[in-house]
Amino acid sequence: MTPEKTVARLSLYRRFLKLAKDEGTSNVYSHQLADMVRGTSAQVRRDLMALGCSGSPQKGYDVNELIKHIDEFFNTSEVVDVILVGIGNIGRALLSYFKSGKSHINIVASFDSDRQKVDRVINNSKCYYIEELSKFVSENNIKTAILCVPASEAQQTADVLMHSGIKGILNFAPVRLKLPANIFVEDVDITMNIEKLVYFSSGKRK
Amino acid sequence: MTPEKTVARLSLYRRFLKLAKDEGTSNVYSHQLADMVRGTSAQVRRDLMALGCSGSPQKGYDVNELIKHIDEFFNTSEVVDVILVGIGNIGRALLSYFKSGKSHINIVASFDSDRQKVDRVINNSKCYYIEELSKFVSENNIKTAILCVPASEAQQTADVLMHSGIKGILNFAPVRLKLPANIFVEDVDITMNIEKLVYFSSGKRK
Numbered sequence: 001m002t003p004e005k006t007v008a009r010l011s012l013y014r015r016f017l018k019l020a021k022d023e024g025t026s027n028v029y030s031h032q033l034a035d036m037v038r039g040t041s042a043q044v045r046r047d048l049m050a051l052g053c054s055g056s057p058q059k060g061y062d063v064n065e066l067i068k069h070i071d072e073f074f075n076t077s078e079v080v081d082v083i084l085v086g087i088g089n090i091g092r093a094l095l096s097y098f099k100s101g102k103s104h105i106n107i108v109a110s111f112d113s114d115r116q117k118v119d120r121v122i123n124n125s126k127c128y129y130i131e132e133l134s135k136f137v138s139e140n141n142i143k144t145a146i147l148c149v150p151a152s153e154a155q156q157t158a159d160v161l162m163h164s165g166i167k168g169i170l171n172f173a174p175v176r177l178k179l180p181a182n183i184f185v186e187d188v189d190i191t192m193n194i195e196k197l198v199y200f201s202s203g204k205r206k
Numbered sequence: 207m208t209p210e211k212t213v214a215r216l217s218l219y220r221r222f223l224k225l226a227k228d229e230g231t232s233n234v235y236s237h238q239l240a241d242m243v244r245g246t247s248a249q250v251r252r253d254l255m256a257l258g259c260s261g262s263p264q265k266g267y268d269v270n271e272l273i274k275h276i277d278e279f280f281n282t283s284e285v286v287d288v289i290l291v292g293i294g295n296i297g298r299a300l301l302s303y304f305k306s307g308k309s310h311i312n313i314v315a316s317f318d319s320d321r322q323k324v325d326r327v328i329n330n331s332k333c334y335y336i337e338e339l340s341k342f343v344s345e346n347n348i349k350t351a352i353l354c355v356p357a358s359e360a361q362q363t364a365d366v367l368m369h370s371g372i373k374g375i376l377n378f379a380p381v382r383l384k385l386p387a388n389i390f391v392e393d394v395d396i397t398m399n400i401e402k403l404v405y406f407s408s409g410k411r412k
Binding site: 038090169189197 | 208210213214217218221225241242243244280281286288295296298299300302303309311349350352372373374375376380382390392394395396397398399400401402403404405406407408
């Protein structure tokens with residue numbers, strides 16, 4: 001299986017390549033992609049070699065071909081159905097972000113424990129009562145969830161997601177979830193990010 | 207200077223310790239803190255030793271003492287003034303998140319290029335026109351900024367922030383900023399997080 005960090009880099013290469021394409025660029029060099037991910041040219045070449053792409057020292061890589069290969073790697077032609085749990089500030093922001101339809105991610109439903117939000121359509125996505133989560137996930141064969149519930153509810157909700165068949169969770173709750181190794185968890189920990197940021201920008205670094 | 211990853215772990219330890227304290231726990235063991243950061247006990251002990259804290263094999267660490275030392279490390283008694291640039295979905299969510307006043311982070315002002323938003327108070331924070339950014343930052347000696355502008359405006363805005371005296375940027379724009387090494391940049395890249403997530407939860411891992 002491709003390592004996590006490689007997958008992350010491939011995602012970033014593709015974004016760079018699409019921008020380059022929009023600007024009319026047809027060839028890129030490994031050092032340009034390396035800059036994008038703050039890595040080395042050798043690493044870029046290894047990553048792309050694994051996808052069956054090789055460049056030339058003179059011309060570098062063909063932009064269209066790289067995009068095509070990375071799209072295949074991510075299987076982007078297929079729309080992926082995702083659910084979102086917890087419609088607070090961050091949840092609402094994400095719904096709004098993904099309704100643009102620019103990505104292949106489709107948030108098919110959202111869930112909340114607040115009855116006031118249930119049955120409303122918030123940013124194109126219908127909100128269901130949290131108790132319906134398990135049934136919805138298994139009936140619709142959903143594999144991916146975005147978790148934006150408060151810290152106190154995160155572990156319990158993650159357990160329900162796992163038992164319903166979810167294989168990957170993007171976790172915005174400021175808790176480390178305890179789940180079996182076959183469930184992929186990606187933490188987005190904004191509180192920790194800000195604490196780090198303040199520490200390193202304070203000029204009082206110890 | 208303390209390495210970035212250690213700072214991140216200290217932030218997570220403290221969060222765990224505060225929860226433990228709220229639950230009435232007075233002592234914790236290194237392995238409990240290690241679980242929290244998915245690390246090892248030995249690493250926890252090294253991190254805490256560097257702050258001058260040592261535990262005992264029988265009793266572990268004193269929760270209150272650890273919190274006190276980590277608070278001192280982060281200098282949390284001092285409120286930190288931060289600005290936010292770009293009031294889109296994510297910007298608005300963050301303003302709402304930080305107005306709670308539960309952290310020592312104070313978003314003193316926000317900035318946008320949309321005249322409709324200027325002079326309005328959004329979630330306790332007054333919105334200024336983007337052109338006033340540079341003056342505000344230098345006059346108020348702000349060191350830390352949260353960047354939530356669209357990708358196309360991110361580098362240009364980051365340059366303005368740097369020239370005005372900003373030392374740390376939390377970057378939500380899906381671009382890798384090019385800035386000198388003395389400016390600390392923390393990237394929060396939700397698009398990349400979701401692409402990774404979908405890849406690892408699809409069951410079609412290559």
